Amino acid sequence: MTNEFLFAGFGGQGILFAGKLLAYKGLTDGKEVSWLPSYGPEMRGGTASCSIILSDTPVGSPIVSNPDILIAMNLPSLDKYEKTVKKGGMIFYDSSLISREVIRDDVKAFPIPATKMAEENGTPTLANMIIMGKVLKETDDFTEESVRAALTKVISAKRADMLDVNFGAIKLGYDF
Amino acid sequence: MADKVLMKGNEAIAEAAIVAGCRHYFGYPITPQTEIAAYMAKRMPKIGGCFLQAESEIAAINMVYGVASTGLRVMTSSSSPGISLKGEGLSYLAGADLPSLVVNVQRGGPGLGGIQPSQSDYFQATKGGAHGDFHMIVLAPASVQEMADLTVHGFDLADKYRMTSMILADGTMGQMMEPVSLDLEVKPMPEKPWATTGTKLQRKHNITNSLSLDPEELEMLNFKRYERYKVIEENEVMYEEYMMEDAEICIAAFGIASRVAKNAITEARKMGIKVGLIRPITLWPFPTAPFKAAADKVHTFISVELSMGQMIEDVRLATECRRPVKLVNRAGGMIPSPEQILEAIKEANKNGGAN
Known part of the structure; x- marks a missing residue:
């Protein structure tokens, strides 16, 4: 089985970081993995996206043009990529930043007010982890152990105190 | 087997070079290969190596020439326009029969072009790379693991044949992350009796030089170099x-x-x-x-x-x-x-x- 993810939003929303978490979770779960960021002159406020592929067989092209799962953290991303999602695929989007609904009826839509929830939780920078919690719930075998193992890989030892905070945010999205 | 880690292709090249015994890196930043320099800047000082951000690509490749003359493993990396700037140095390295590793993480061209992935430096890499009759060994990785493996192999081949090995990658290979094992097999470095390491008054001077004003002698050097190229064509093809x-x-x-x-x-x-x-x-x-x-x-x-x-x-x-x-x-x-x-x-x- 192969799952192709496209994770898109503004630079600064932690798009690449959340993608890394997904990739590391794939790796610790024994899957074949690729992670490819968009790269360009854009900095904070510009657009950012990354392609992640988790598969039971070796990954061919790391470029995801038709995702099984789209995670849109802002309106331009939903506008741009909604039509690219495979039939029967899933779209997760931050409904506190995106006021419209998903138009397509051949995909499953999961609105989650991640940014609002992050602010209310006192962790305004962790909307990415909240939406990731929801993604993991709907797409994956979620075990606290494997999520924590992946977090340990993406959070440097110096910032180990952030581990529980991130896990808490993921749990928040999972329970939504 | 050692644990696999997730790494960008650029970082895998840098770490593999260190594993291969490279302790000298000279470069100048350019997208999409800057992670190589960034990684070296972080790691080299910790292991007694030398990371130096040169004032230009031209300076960097000539620093490579200097260290290569002493027989130590040395590398530089850049992306397309930066590789063009290094052209003169690549030719001098070939003329002096010096081993080195050069990485080109290609971007769209010609000119300053763009910063997205490309393979349009194929001619430049495979047909010589600069003036004069010469070749580089050109290695084209297709995974992050190969970025690491071919870096080690590139150093081996460079030393074995006294020439430049080039890793010809592209922006995608440099930027993507995949699981990679850094448990890499490194062969012992061959003896380098030609290296300029000081005579200690025990032997004649070694000289590394690409100037040869006698045309008959220069022709002979070209003939000998191409005999070596023939051996490479017979023995080192990979696909x-x-x-x-x-x-x-x-x-x-x-x-x-x-x-x-x-x-x-x-x-x-x-x-x-x-x-x-x-x-x-x-x-x-x-x-x-x-x-x-x-x-x-x-x-x-x-x-x-x-x-x-x-x-x-x-x-x-x-x-x-x-x-x-x-x-x-x-x-x-x-x-x-x-x-x-x-x-x-x-x-x-x-x-x-x-x-």
Whole structure:
């Protein structure tokens, strides 16, 4: 089985970081993995996206043009990529930043007010982890152990105190 | 087996170079290869190595010349326009028969071009790289693991044949992360009796130099160098064959293009089309023999490239134009899609080799 993810939003929303978490979770779960960021002159406020592929067989092209799962953290991303999602695929989007609904009826839509929830939780920078919690719930075998193992890989030892905070945010999205 | 870690291709090159014993890195930042320099800047001071951000690409390649003269493992890295700046130094390294590793993480060109992935420096890399008769060994990785493996191999070959090995990657290979094992096999470095390490009054001076004003002598140096190149062509060719056993159509692609091609092959095979891939890993020496052999079995070749069509010329040469060679390409930082390749495969299958 192969799952192709496209994770898109503004630079600064932690798009690449959340993608890394997904990739590391794939790796610790024994899957074949690729992670490819968009790269360009854009900095904070510009657009950012990354392609992640988790598969039971070796990954061919790391470029995801038709995702099984789209995670849109802002309106331009939903506008741009909604039509690219495979039939029967899933779209997760931050409904506190995106006021419209998903138009397509051949995909499953999961609105989650991640940014609002992050602010209310006192962790305004962790909307990415909240939406990731929801993604993991709907797409994956979620075990606290494997999520924590992946977090340990993406959070440097110096910032180990952030581990529980991130896990808490993921749990928040999972329970939504 | 050691644990696999997730690393960017650029970082894998840097760490593999360190594992291979490289303790001198000279470079100048340029997208999309800057992570190599950043990684070296972090690691080298901790292991007693030297990281130096030079004032320019030209300065960096000449620093490489200096360290290479002493027989130590040394490297530089850049992206397309920066490699052009290094051209003079590459030629001098060849003229002085010095080993070095040079990485080109290609971006779209010509000129300053863009910063998205490209393979349009194929001609530059494989046909010499600068003035004079010379070659570099050109290695084309198609995964992050190969970025690491071929870096170590590149150092080995450079030392063995006293010449430059170039890793010819592209922006995608540099930026993507994949699991990689850094449990790399490193061969012992050969003796380097030619190195300028001080005579200690025990031997004659060693001199590294690319100036030779006597034409007869210079001709002889060229002849000898090309004898060495012949040995390399006979012994160091690397390639991968994928689903070629029963193939009637053969795709030629390296690096990222080969990975996109594999997706297209999977789809075409589902439709019952017999298509395979020959992926050159060494671009120089080019894997002529497998292409020549394939020309006996397949009716069409398709060269998939991120350029206006450069490797296609080597495929035509290798197959002696006995079969049509079609081009599927994007340029300027764009990447061919699996669908675009699949269309070309279907077209070739329909025509059965008729032009």
